[in-house]
Amino acid sequence: MDRRVTSNQKAWAFTAILRKDLRLELRTGESTITLVFLSLLVLTVLTFALDAPAGDPAIAAGALWVAMIFAGTIGATRALIAEWQNGCVRALLLSPADRAAIYCSKLVASFVFMALAEIAAMVLLVLFFNLDFGIRLVRIAPVLAMGALGFAALATLLATIQVQIRVGDLLLPLLAIPVFVPALIAGVKATNAALAGLPFSGFTQWLKILGACDILFLAGGYLLFEQVISGD
Amino acid sequence: MKALPLEARQVGKTFGLSPVLRAVSLKVDQGECAVIVGRNGSGKSTLVRILAGLSSVSAGEALLFGQPARKLQPYDRRRVGLITHQSFLYSRLTARENLEFYAELYGLDHRASRVTELLERIGLASAADERVSSFSRGMEQRLTLARATIAAPDVLLMDEPFTALDADGVEAAMGLIGGALDRGCAIVITAHEHFQFAQLTFSSYALVRGRLSPAPADSKAEAAVQHSAAAG
Amino acid sequence: MSAKPAQWLGLVTLGMMTAAIFMVFVYVPTEAQQGIVQRIFYFHVPCAWVAFAAFALVALSGTFYLWFGQQVWDDLGYAAAEVGMLFCTLVLITGSIWAKPIWGAWWTWDSRLTTTLVLWLLYAGYLMLRVMAAEIPQVGRLAAVVGIVAAADVPVIIVSVRLWRTIHPAVLVTRQGGHGLEDPRMIATLLVSIVAFTALWLWLLMLRFATLRTKTRIDNLHRELLLVEAELADRSIQARLSPST
Numbered sequence: 001m002d003r004r005v006t007s008n009q010k011a012w013a014f015t016a017i018l019r020k021d022l023r024l025e026l027r028t029g030e031s032t033i034t035l036v037f038l039s040l041l042v043l044t045v046l047t048f049a050l051d052a053p054a055g056d057p058a059i060a061a062g063a064l065w066v067a068m069i070f071a072g073t074i075g076a077t078r079a080l081i082a083e084w085q086n087g088c089v090r091a092l093l094l095s096p097a098d099r100a101a102i103y104c105s106k107l108v109a110s111f112v113f114m115a116l117a118e119i120a121a122m123v124l125l126v127l128f129f130n131l132d133f134g135i136r137l138v139r140i141a142p143v144l145a146m147g148a149l150g151f152a153a154l155a156t157l158l159a160t161i162q163v164q165i166r167v168g169d170l171l172l173p174l175l176a177i178p179v180f181v182p183a184l185i186a187g188v189k190a191t192n193a194a195l196a197g198l199p200f201s202g203f204t205q206w207l208k209i210l211g212a213c214d215i216l217f218l219a220g221g222y223l224l225f226e227q228v229i230s231g232d
Numbered sequence: 233m234k235a236l237p238l239e240a241r242q243v244g245k246t247f248g249l250s251p252v253l254r255a256v257s258l259k260v261d262q263g264e265c266a267v268i269v270g271r272n273g274s275g276k277s278t279l280v281r282i283l284a285g286l287s288s289v290s291a292g293e294a295l296l297f298g299q300p301a302r303k304l305q306p307y308d309r310r311r312v313g314l315i316t317h318q319s320f321l322y323s324r325l326t327a328r329e330n331l332e333f334y335a336e337l338y339g340l341d342h343r344a345s346r347v348t349e350l351l352e353r354i355g356l357a358s359a360a361d362e363r364v365s366s367f368s369r370g371m372e373q374r375l376t377l378a379r380a381t382i383a384a385p386d387v388l389l390m391d392e393p394f395t396a397l398d399a400d401g402v403e404a405a406m407g408l409i410g411g412a413l414d415r416g417c418a419i420v421i422t423a424h425e426h427f428q429f430a431q432l433t434f435s436s437y438a439l440v441r442g443r444l445s446p447a448p449a450d451s452k453a454e455a456a457v458q459h460s461a462a463a464g
Numbered sequence: 465m466s467a468k469p470a471q472w473l474g475l476v477t478l479g480m481m482t483a484a485i486f487m488v489f490v491y492v493p494t495e496a497q498q499g500i501v502q503r504i505f506y507f508h509v510p511c512a513w514v515a516f517a518a519f520a521l522v523a524l525s526g527t528f529y530l531w532f533g534q535q536v537w538d539d540l541g542y543a544a545a546e547v548g549m550l551f552c553t554l555v556l557i558t559g560s561i562w563a564k565p566i567w568g569a570w571w572t573w574d575s576r577l578t579t580t581l582v583l584w585l586l587y588a589g590y591l592m593l594r595v596m597a598a599e600i601p602q603v604g605r606l607a608a609v610v611g612i613v614a615a616a617d618v619p620v621i622i623v624s625v626r627l628w629r630t631i632h633p634a635v636l637v638t639r640q641g642g643h644g645l646e647d648p649r650m651i652a653t654l655l656v657s658i659v660a661f662t663a664l665w666l667w668l669l670m671l672r673f674a675t676l677r678t679k680t681r682i683d684n685l686h687r688e689l690l691l692v693e694a695e696l697a698d699r700s701i702q703a704r705l706s707p708s709t
Binding site (some may be wrong): 012013015016017019020023024027028082085086087088090091092093094095096097098231232 | 281284285286287288306307309310312314316318319320321322323324325329333334336337338339379
């Protein structure tokens with residue numbers, strides 16, 4: 001009987017869980033479709049609700065980030081909730097899997113969902129707001145990616161808390177959004193600057209804040225995940 | 233002196249304010265099997281969870297391989313198998329995919345062949361590529377048994393493993409258990425009624441309102457259990 | 465815990481608050497530009513200091529709770545959050561009262577007030593978690609994690625909101641050494657007020673903490689009681705089973 005005990009422990013668990021999650025998602029595609037539609041809905045609602053002149057770029061950046069937050073909230077919850085059915089989370093805790101590996105795999109799954117929703121949102125944005133495919137859009141991509149990474153890191157940690165509470169539906173947004181405020185501020189400012197045509201050097205201060213948030217949320221999640229998932 | 237694979241020393245557990253387990257002591261050595269009989273609500277599932285290290289103790293110690301069960305190293309966690317009321321199976325994956333996932337999670341190699349062989353042994357070869365959601369309860373239970381034993385654990389904790397199994401299923405389960413005992417596994421089984429197995433030697437215990445006491449494997453144990461049931 | 469420290473602190477608080485109120489309403493001169501309304505500043509600023517300090521305490525207690533596992537840290541964190549929330553609310557209210565006559569609006573999205581609003585939301589999230597998860601045994605650990613992440617976030621919030629906008633009048637001592645308070649009496653009043661509010665905070669914290677500790681003790685006794693009852697029930701059943709003994 002083979003009993004390799006190596007430092008590859010974390011890598012196995014990470015790839016095993018991630019592969020399983022992606023396989024589950026590929027099989028049904030539920031989450032992806034839902035989140036893509038969500039992006040469409042958010043953009044539509046914001047266009048009407050903010051009553052901005054058609055194609056006003058000022059609301060474009062905001063719309064992207066609102067869509068990201070909604071998609072992130074739902075995505076993180078979905079990435080986790082499958083584990084609480086049939087008690088699978090206990091099997092994960094029982095296994096040799098490192099808790100941090102579990103966290104990272106869920107984080108990546110959330111990030112993938114968010115990325116898909118964001119790509120859909122950007123495509124819709126180009127259509128609705130008549131933006132050019134050009135360097136401006138290329139500059140937005142890393143900004144959105146940093147935002148999605150930070151939110152995925154944060155939401156995965158907080159969703160793990162929410163999923164253990166019976167009536168905790170609203171807890172994830174309630175906790176995540178205030179904590180995410182600095183990244184939201186920086187992200188929207190950076191996105192606006194990029195859409196206005198500024199090069200990266202034009203908005204480095206916002207990128208730095210976004211980066212600081214990412215580091216904070218990733219470190220917090222990585223270090224504290226074990227505390228929230230261990231149960232009683 | 234080598235540490236016992238499984239030991240509970242005066243384990244107490246309170247949920248909220250009520251005592252669910254009181255001063256439970258148990259020792260199981262390699263190749264030994266302990267059967268714990270108790271009615272619903274006697275604390276069996278809680279005890280099994282504590283022994284597996286999934287729940288913390290309020291008093292006393294639960295030890296696996298001489299270490300506190302709650303703080304087991306990944307290497308030792310690999311040597312523990314658990315069966316509870318929850319199946320720990322992913323409904324949307326097939327039987328084969330479930331087992332391959334756990335095989336990968338536990339760092340086993342030759343996964344495909346190992347899984348195929350195990351499915352045959354447990355009598356699910358024909359349903360190997362069906363989704364678990366289409367399984368009957370009995371088939372699910374067999375798959376759960378396979379899942380718990382796939383990494384050839386040294387400690388096997390089983391909470392009411394024979395419910396929903398038909399005669400064939402019970403025979404297959406007994407085969408797995410017998411094989412595990414021969415291999416030197418330490419096994420704890422809980423049940424809510426007494427059973428007789430000609431081919432197994434086991435020590436019998438009764439768990440009555442949180443207290444564990446040795447019970448001879450005969451009608452007296454049942455009487456004590458039923459009496460306390462009547463007394464509430 | 466004896467009531468003595470709380471009583472002493474209560475008296476100190478009473479004394480300091482009396483002194484502060486006197487200084488704010490009688491002693492300190494009216495500020496030239498803003499008029500009488502500016503006096504609320506001497507309540508607004510100390511409350512803000514307390515609101516932030518209390519949140520740091522929530523995170524610190526949470527850290528100790530995760531590290532040591534003793535219930536006392538969890539109780540302290542919860543008490544600190546409840547009392548801190550009170551002061552945070554006061555910051556927002558006094559800020560509003562101050563803003564209306566000066567800038568004509570109940571709310572100005574300036575950097576300090578906005579940061580305090582976000583802090584208020586963090587408090588609210590923490591307390592909502594406490595309430596919603598009250599039945600779960602690991603609620604203390606979950607709350608501690610939230611407190612730590614939120615508190616670590618506060619510096620980033622401050623920086624980002626400040627970059628985002630600021631129209632708050634410069635009435636605090638800046639690193640350059642200049643400040644908006646011309647009269648030394650104003651500085652003195654502010655300092656006294658800060659000390660008074662800190663004393664008030666600590667006193668309220670002590671009271672709330674004592675209440676939570678008492679509850680913990682009662683729960684522990686209740687658990688022991690139920691344990692003893694279970695033992696007695698065992699014995700009576702055993703007596704019935706073997707009446708010859």
